[in-house]
Amino acid sequence: AKLFESVFGLPYHSALLIGVVVIISYTALGGFMAVSWTDFFQGIIMFFAxxxxxxxxVHALxxxxxxxxxxxxxxxxxxxxFTNESGKALQPIAITSLMAWGLGYFGQPHILTRFMAIRVPEEIKSARSIAMIWVVVSLASAVSVGLVGRAYWPDMLSDSDSEKIFMLLVEQLTHPVIGGxxxxxxxxxxxxTADSQLLVTASALTEDLYRVLFRPQAKENELVWVSRATVMGVAVLxxxxxxxxxxxxxxxxxxAWAGFGATFGPLVLLSLYWKRMTRNGAIAGLIGGGLTVLIWKQLQGGVFDLYEIVPGFAISVLLIVVFSLSDRKPEALIEAQFDEAKG
Known part of the structure; x- marks a missing residue:
């Protein structure tokens, strides 16, 4: 909406409506294949830009x-x-909060599903390398946009308008065709990002809730329509x-990054590296991590200025370990499958 508002001069809410309709259309109709192909071409455009x-x-300056x-x-x-915008030294809470963003990657379902969709396990190593190169280049370039944009426009933009710096620079420095x-x-x-999140949410609600709890005998066609309805509902929300x-x-x-990271991140990591984890431990970690993020976000001052993913992640790990150790051990067959998967 901010993009359309800035480029085309559309009212914010009209621009928002257009974006919602477009994303719902191809996500609901095309499914995972459509999202995968569109994400591929979108990634190329993003990398170039x-x-x-x-x-x-830099050339203009x-x-x-x-x-x-x-x-x-x-x-x-x-x-x-190691200084903030006012030139003062960053406090330990601020440094920890910045570094804690890395914890969020482990719990992002729209990222994990890409690895889950890889055809053969041997391709995971190359996928990992590609992903790391993309992250390093994109994050470094994004920070560079902010820095050179600040130098190009010395007058500080408002908090909400500062997020338009990329668009303002493009409009100012490029031909309309290139700018487009x-x-x-x-x-x-x-x-x-939006289509991947919608698809993962729809899949989880349709397969893990609707099919398991309400309609175990549901046919594939019915599940497709439930999934499409879920995409529309989540997009509207x-x-x-x-x-x-x-x-x-x-x-x-x-x-959202903190919520996903603290809720699913510890569960994913411990599922991969700790075979003693149990179902009850997993459920406790999911609930505890998510609730901690929700509650911590509402509190302010002192230690509560710490990014909410840190306490959420820690609480989730603690609950998973405590509840798993208090529970009976997983069956021997499950442990054998775990050992086989680890190789």
């Missing part, structure tokens, strides 16, 4: 040296990893959450 834009800004000097003239603290391609990367980033125009995308993403 996220590298190109900071290079264009006169090169790397002049860009660095321009940023120092605005605020030298932006080039120091680069701005498509923003839409690609949004759509590739997400649109309601996004109705506030001045809400921060980063704030919403960080909250």
């Amino acid at each position: 996220i590298i190109t834009v900071p290079m264009l800004v 006169g090169g790397f040296h002049d860009s660095g000097m321009a940023l120092r003239n605005v605020d030298a603290g932006y080039l120091d990893m 391609i680069l701005l498509a990367a923003v839409l690609a980033a949004i759509m590739s 997400a649109a309601v959450i996004a109705l506030k125009p001045d809400s921060s995308v980063l704030e919403l993403v960080s909250y």
Whole structure:
């Protein structure tokens, strides 16, 4: 919605409606195959754009040296990893919170399903390398966009408008045709995440809840329609959450990242490396991690300024271990399958 609002001058809510309709359409009709192919091409566009834009800004500022000097003239603290925006040293809570973002990757279902969909186990190693290269390049380039954008526009944008810096730079520095391609990367980033989240949610609700609890005898055609209805319902709910125009995308993403990471991350890791984990331990960890994130987010000041994924992750691990050790050991067959999977 912010993209369409900035580029086309559309009202925010109209832009939001357009985005919801487009994403629902191809996700509900095409399923996992459509999402996989669209994500592939969207990834190519994103990779090209996220590298190109900071290079264009550096060129416009006169090169790397002049860009660095321009940023120092605005605020030298932006080039120091251990100071905040006011130039003061980062506190341990802030450093821990920044590093804790890495914990979230283990619990992101839309990322894990990509690895689960790999055809043969031998391809996982190459997929891992590709994923790591993508993460390093994209994150480094995204940070570069923020830095050079700050140097190009010394006047600080408002909190909500600062998220439009990529779009503003593209509009300012490129031909409309090239700009359209680069701005498509923003839409690609949004759509590739949204469609994957919708698909995973629909699959979980349809297969793990509807089929298991309510309709074990449900036919495939019925499950397809339930899945499509779920996609629409979740998308509408997400649109309601996004109705506030001045809400921060980063704030919403960080909250969701913590929720997924603390709820599913410990469960995934311990499932892979600890064969003593039991069903009751897994359930306790899921509930405890998710609730901790929800509660911690509502508290402020002191230790509660710590990113909510940290206590959520820790509580989840603790509950999984305690409940699993208090429970009876998994059956010998399960342990044998675990050992076989580990090789």
